[in-house]
Amino acid sequence: MAEGGAGTSTQVFVVDSQATYVSVPSEKKKRWARVSQKLLLLLVGLALLGLVVEGYFILSLYKKTEQTFSFCGSHPLCQNLSNPNNQQGGLTMTRVGYKESNEIPIVQQHQEQTPQRPFAHLMGSDRPVDENNVVQWVNEGGEAITHNMSYDKGRLIVEKEGYYYLYSKVQLNAADDCQLIQHKVMKNTSAYGQAIELMKSKSFRCKTQKPSGPRASGGEDLWNSFLAGIFHLQSGDKIFVSLENIRVRPGLAYNFMGAFMIFP
Structure with a gap:
């Protein structure tokens, strides 16, 4: 520094650390806010459109229902639909004629009568078999x-053609030493000159040796034979049971025969 001259001034910079920082939102955040606002408006618009469409369909259905009842007019069916008090116990109650009176209206109920199918159940008699081996x-x-x-x-006589379930049960006594036993269900028809075998049970039975004692049955050795099947029978066919070499035990519950139509 020269004497008597003016000195060069020193510049001092001071940094203020307490200065306030202002954040500026970025462009990306602004864009997302605009998209969210548009999406919300779109959802609100769709909801309002759905309400309008639903109201339109409800109004159309109401008009169609009103037109239907106006077309029926005074038809009894429409009157019963509009007034449920006229229906009791599932029957439709309608007034007969147009003249009013104090008489109770007559209810006409048309019921479809289902034809009853043929059936039969025969039970054993005291004289089980005749001279031709036909069970009575x-x-x-x-x-x-x-x-x-x-x-x-x-013989059981068929009066109506159809498919029948036939069954026969007999209780026999194989009292002899050994026997060839035959239990048959036969059919007589006008198409053939002789009987036709429908079902047949054929077995060789021998008397069972039982121990002697007070509980031993006297001379009886009981067996059961049962036949059953489905057959197509014509009107006029005769069904009967034939037994050969069998001593049938008499009784209503021991022996029986039956048939019932299953179709049509």
């Missing part, structure tokens, strides 16, 4: 019954 039955009284079928001398 009881067709009336107790549990025995015939409906839309006839019975004549051991």
Whole structure:
């Protein structure tokens, strides 16, 4: 520094650390805010459109229903639909005629009558077998019954064509030493000159040796034979049971025969 001259001044910079910082939102945040606002407006618009469409369909359905009832007019069916008090117990109650009176209206109920299918149940008699080996039955009284079928001398007569379930059960006594036993269900039809075998049970039975004692049965060795099947029968066919080499035990509950239509 020269004497008597003016000195060069030193510049001092001071940094203020307490200055306030102002953050400026970025462009990306502004863009997301605009997109969110548009999406919200779109959802609100769709909701309002749905309400308008739903109201339109409800109004259309109401107009169609009103037109239907106005077209029916005074038809009894429409009156019953509009006034449920006219229906009692599932029957439609309508006034007969146009003249008012104090009389109770007559209710006409048309019921479709289903034709009853033929059936029969025959039970064993005191004289089980005749001279031709045809089993005789009881067709009336107790549990025995015939409906839309006839019975004549051991033969069940078909009156209506169809498919029938036939069954026969007998209780036999193999008292002899050994026997060839045959239990048959036969059919007589006008198409053939002789009987036709529908079902057959054939077995060789021998008397069972039982120990002697007070509980041993006297001379009886009981066996059961049961036959059943479905067959197509014509009107006029005769069904009967034939037994060969069998001593049948008499009794209503021991022996029986029956048939019932299953189709049509």
